[in-house]
Amino acid sequence: MQTLHVALDNRSYPIHIGSNLLNQAELILTHLKRKNVAIVTNTTVAPLYLEKLSSTLRNAGVTVIEIVLPDGEAYKN
Structure with a gap:
């Protein structure tokens, strides 16, 4: 897996690139403040x-x- 870091002051976040990532909930869970998405x-x-x-x-x-x-x-805004 490779990780690209997007630096936006206080809104920085990683982008994970690789195979089978949808099975790795921990990659997303570490970024959630609540358990609702x-x-x-x-x-x-x-x-x-x-x-x-x-x-x-x-x-x-x-x-x-x-x-x-x-x-x-038409649905992107």
């Missing part, structure tokens, strides 16, 4: 990753709300 995705990406990510987080005790928006530029 909303996953916002679209109809193109959701079938690929949403179920696995939601399942991994739920198994780690996180409450997950899934929000799936239609795909397209």
